[in-house]
Amino acid sequence: MLLCSAFNGLSQRVWTELRRDGHHVVVQTADSDDAVRAAVARARPELVLCPFLKERVPEDVWRRHPTVIIHPGPIGDRGPSSLDWAIAEGADRWGVTALSAIDEMDGGPVWGTRTFAVDTADPPRKSSLYGGAVTDAAAALAREVVEKAADPAFTPLPLADHAPGAARGRLRPLMTQVERAFSWEDPTADVLRRIRAADGFPGVRTTLAGLDVSVYDAHPDPHYGAAPRVRPGEISLCQNGAVLVHTGDGALWVGHVRVRGGGSTPSVKLPATTALGARVAHLPRRHEPFPGRPGQSSWSGYREIGYDRVGPVGVVSFDFHNGAMSTAQCERLTAALRYAAGQDTAVLLLQGGDSFSNGVHLNAIEASPRPGPEAWRNINAVDDACAAVLDCTRQLVVAAVGGNAGAGGVMFALGADIVLARESVVLNPHYKSMGLFGSEYWTYTLPRRVGSATATRLTEQCLPIGTAEAAEIGLVDEVLPGTRAEFEAAVLHRAVELACGADRVRLLADKVHRRESDERHRPLAAYRHHELAAMSLDIFENRNGFDELRHAFVTKQPSGRPAAAARAHLLPALVPA
Known part of the structure; x- marks a missing residue:
């Protein structure tokens, strides 16, 4: 049994890999001690594995069933803010440890550990470290634990019995806003580290434009040294939703902000210029240079989309915070894709960020004074980006899925001719858990890849x-x-090989012929109209609880019956009655 606080990316990764190894795996979220006890009594697991758990395991559970906690810290590390402290204090190595559940949290006998390097020159965001090196290490460790649990001769080693120096960590408390606090007069590097240690949750509380806010998504701008006429904490420039905030020795871009307290919009994380609104409306705005414009290579700033050419390969890179794509971001991405499709390259490579893409920007929709119309604009803008990929017939298109993808983000990648995925990626090719039918031409791209029966299974099971x-x-x-x-x-090497290969001309001709044949059979516009007709009922009539599910997701609060109904799609498939 996987016992977790939420079925998040790490839990999903462990679930997919253990099932792949042939194990029967059930999932239980730690909604309450009684719910955990009832699930354990029903499933009678040989092993309870906790890959992401913030709550204590009930004592009667861990005493009756072998229970192993996957803790995101090296041997000896204890406490709920391990990654926060590691980034804030500039640790150059960190780890993940598996240990038995006992009375003392994170203090049980050790089943195994993994360590990895951490970049100290450019400190990672906590969410990036968690979704990358920590998840990779935790998944490998989970498989090791399951193997050891099947070995009757194995006994976990008490922490005190580890060799001197093996226990690198120590007990540290929950990192509060007092420990996270910084002054905008501090050096840029110090401010950056503080913000990244709290990104994506809980952010760091500070003041911007006279508002009490939490800040996220910080990036240094080396072109801005200390500006004597700009006081630390002041905002001097806006770009692509981010604001340039001056520090004691320079400036950094803050991409996302959550306004604390009241206000006319929900208190959710938003692009900084959206969250700060009229308070930054008078400031100058700078836009990314259009992809390919001369001098782009020397340009810096808050860059979400880029275009680079490597010989015969054109690379469109995009890195949207948490993989969410707002209306404006989709419009800029579509412009970049159309520009790239018009170049004299042989291959177009699509390369996403830490999260490849998760489709529409639910936070921006929730914060809009008119969520329905904004959701409609957003889904149409995503569709335009997908159409730019599907309409690209001058080049072969390769999608490089190096980070997790969900919903419309998966379907966006499927518009490419070749989809390459990193081994550790988890995909969620469905929409139903958010109360949506979905668009992004999925009724065209998904069945042509996996067949109608499998497409139905993927989109209905929501796994x-x-x-x-x-x-x-x-x-x-x-x-x-x-x-x-x-x-x-x-991926770049494969793209160059494809561009220079002898089969490229034939593959491109086959692509053009197939696209023309498909268009004669049923135009792409017909798929889009069919999907949007269904989406209009979800968005404007709320037929499947999209409003409640969206609100619950962005505010991390329960949504009542619609959320329970959506969860029912998942849990019966995982926890047999």
């Missing part, structure tokens, strides 16, 4: 799948191992 299964059913074409940097290098 994550790993890349091994995705490759088997044809959802992706090839799975590549390695770190994120290794994956991107391998």
Whole structure:
């Protein structure tokens, strides 16, 4: 049994890999001690594994069933803010440890550990570290724990029995806003580290434009040194939703902000210029140079979309915070894709960020004074980006899925001719859990890859799948191992090989012929009209609880009956009655 606070990316990764190994895996969220006890009594698990758990395991559970906690820290590390402290204090190595559940949290006998390097020059966001190196280490460790649990001769080693120096961590408390606090007069590097140690949750509380806010998504701008006429804490420039905030020795971009307290919009994380609204409306605005414009390579700032050319390969890179794509972001991405499709390259490579894409920007929709019309604009803007990929017939298109993808983000990748995925990625190719039918031409791209029956299963069951299964059913074409940097290098190498290969002309001709044949059979516009007709009922009539599910998701609060109904799609498939 996987016992977790939420069925998040790490829990999903462990679930997909253990099932792949042939184990029967059930999932239980820690909604209450009684719910946990009832689920354990029903499933009678041989092992209770906790890959992401903030709550204590009931004592009667861990005394009766082997229970192992996956803790995001090295041996000896204890406490609920491990990654926060690691980033804030500039640790150059960190780890993940599996230990038995006992009375003392994170203090049980050790089943195994993994360690990894942490970049101290450019500190990672906590969410990036968690979704990357921590998840990779935790998934490997979970498989090791399951193997050891099947070995009657194995006994976990008490922490006190580890060799001197092996226990690198220590007990540290919950990191509060007092420990996270900084002054805008501090050096840029210090402010950056503080914000990234709290990104994406809970953010760091500070003041911007006279408002009490929490800040996220910080990026240094090396072109801005200390400006004597701009006081630390002041905002001097806006760009692509971010604001440039001056510090004691320079400036950094703050991409996302949550306004604390009242206000006319819900208190959710939003692009900084949206959250601050009229308070920054008078400031100058700078836009990304259009992809490919001369001098772009020397340009810096808050860059979400880029275009680079590597010989015969054009690379459109995009990195949207948490993979959410707002209306404005989709419009800029579509412009970049259309520009790239018009170049004299042989291959167009689509390369996402930490999260490849998760489709529409639910926070921006929730914060809009008219959520329905904004959701409609957003889904149409995503569709336009998907259409730009599907209409690209001058080049072969390769999608590089190096980070997790969900809903419309998966379907966006499926518009490419070749989909390459990093081995550790988890895909959620469904919409139903958010009360939506979905668009992004999925009724065209998904069945043509996996067949109608499998497309129905994927979109109705609402379950994550790993890349091994995705490759088997044809959802992706090839799975590549390695770190994120290794994956991107391998993908670029494959794209260059494809562009220079003898089969390129034939493959491109086959693509054009297939697209023309499909268009004669049923135009792409017909798929879009069909999907949007269904979406209009979800968005404007709320037929499947989209309003409640969206609100619950962005505010991290229960939504009542609609959320329970959506969860029912998931849990019966995981926890047998």
